[in-house]
Amino acid sequence: MFGDYSLTDLSSIFVMQGFAGLILFSVYTLMALGLAIIFGQMGVINMAHGEFMILGAYVTYLCSGFFQTHLPALFPAYFFVAMALAFIASGALGMLVEWALIRHLYKRPLDTLLATWGLSLILQQTYRTIFGAREVGVELPAWLIGSVQVTDSIEIPINGMFVMAITTLITIGVALLMYRSRFGAQVRAVVQNRPMAGAVGIDTERVDRLTFGLGCGIAGIAGSAFTMVGSTGPTSGQLYIVDTFLIVVFGGAASLLGTIASAFSISQTQSTLEFFLSGSTAKVITLLAVVGILMLRPQGLFTLKVRR
Template sequence: MFGDYSLGDLGSIFAMQGFAGLILFSVYVLMALGLAIIFGQMGVINMAHGEFMILGAYVTYFCSEFFSAYLPSLFPGYFFVAMALAFLASGSLGMLVEWALIKRLYKRPLDTLLATWGLSLILQQTYRSVFGPREVGVVLPDWLLGSLPVTDTIEVPINGVFVMCLTALITIAVGLLMYKARWGRQVRAVVQNRVMAGAVGIDTERVDRMTFGLGCGIAGVAGSAFTMIGSTGPTSGQLYIVDTFLIVVFGGAASLFGTIASAFSISQTQSTLEFFLSGSMAKVITLLTVVAILMLRPQGLFTLKVRR
C-alpha cells in the first residue's frame, strides 16, 4: 500500500488527507456533541439524530437559494444566517419531539431506540414529500472556496479552516454551558438524582426539554457544515448516525474531551485510508479497530470518575 511512495510523498499525503478530513472531523464533532448531550446526559438513544442534522442542511440550502434570488448583495454572509436558523429549526423540532414522545420513555432506552427509529423513517418520508426525493447542493460564498498554501505540496481548504473554527467555538460554548453555567449544573443534578433535583426546586421537565433541544440544535449546525462535503437528500442523515454513535461510545458517553478525541481519530483514520483504499474498506478497517479497542476498554477512551 505504501511501497510506491517515498517518505516525502507519504508525509505530504498524510498532511493533505489530514487537512481534507477537517470538515468531516467538524461534522463528526458537532453531531457527536449533540448526541453526547442526549445520550450521555439523558440516556436517550436518538436514532433520528441524523434527520435533525439533515433538517439543518435543508435550511442552509433554502437560505442559499433565498439570498441568491432576493438578496444577492448579502449573499456572502448568508451562511451565518443559515447556521442560526438551522440551530433554531432543529432545536425547536427537538423540543417538540421531547414534549410529544421522549418524555414518556425516560429510563426505557430500548423503547427510545425503537421510537426514534420510527421517527427517523417518518422524518425521511416528510422530507421526501416536502422537499422532493432529489438531492440538492448548496452554493458556497466565494470566500469559503479555494485553499491556503502551506508548502509547495500542501494546501489547506478554506472552508475546512472555517468549520474547524466554528466547531471550536461551539465546543467551548457547550463546555462552559455544561460545566460552568447554572443551567449545566441543573442538567447534571437531574442526571444524578432526578427526585432530589425536583425537591430543591429544579424544573426537571424543562431541563429535559431544553437539553434535548440543545442537542438537536447542535445537530442542525452540523447539517450546515455537512453541506460543504456532500449533497443533501432525505436519507443522507442515516449515513452518519452509526459513525456518530461509534464516536460517542468510543470516546466515553459522558466525556466532552473523549468525544472530540474520538471524532478526530476516526475522521483522520478514514480520510487517510480512503486515499489508499476504497471508501468501504476504509470504514471496515476503522470499525474493526474501534471494536477491538472497545473489547479491551468497553467504557471508552475517557470516562468521568464519579464517587458513589
C-alpha cells in the same frame, strides 16, 4: 501499500489526508456533541439524530436560495444567518419531539430506539415529499471558495478551515455552558441524581426538554457545516448516525472531552486509510480497531463518576 510512494509523496499525502480528516472530524464533532448530550446526559438513543442534521442542511439550502433571489447584496453573509436558523429549527423540532414522544419513554432505552427510528423514517419521507428525492447543494459565498497554497503539493480549502473554526467555537461554547453556567449545573445534577435534583427545586422536565433541544440544535449546525463538504438528500443523515454513535460510545457517554478525542481518532484513521484502501475497507478496519479497544475498555476512553 506505501511502496509506490516516495517519502516526500507520503508526507504530502499524510498532511492532505490529515486535513481532510480534520474536516470530517469537525462534522463528526458537531454531530457527536449533540448526541453525547442526548445519549450521555439523558440516556435516550436518538436514531433520528441524522435527520435533525439534515433539517439544518435543508434550512441552509433554503437560505442560500432566498438570499440569492431576494437579498443578493447580503449573500456573502448568509451562512451565518443560515446556521442560526438551522439551530433554531432543529432545536425547536427537538423540543417538540421531546414533549410529544420522548418524555413518555424515559428509562426505556430500547423503546426510545424504536420510537426515534420510526421518527427518522417519517422525517426522511417528509424531506423527500418537500424537497424531492434528488440531492441538492448550496451556493457558497465567494470568500468560502478556493484554497490556501501551503506548499507546491499541499492545498488547504478555505471552507474546510471555516468549518473547523465554527466547530472550535461551538465546542468551547458547549463546554462553558455545561461546566460554567447555571443550566449546565442543573443538567449535571439531574444526571447524577434526578430525585434529589427535583427535591431541591430543579424543574427536571424543563431541563430534559432544553437538553434535548440543545442536542438537536447542535445537530442542525452540523447540517449547515455538512453542506460545505457534501450534497444534501433525504437519507444523507443515515450515513453519519452509525459513526456518530460509535464516537459517543468509544469516547465515553456523558464525556465531552472523550467525544472530541474519539471523533479525532476515528476521523483521522478513516481519512488516511481511505486514500490507500477502499472506503468500505477503511470503515471495517476502523470499526474492528474500535471494537477491539472497547473490549479492553468497555466504558470508553473517558468516563464520569455518576451516583446511582
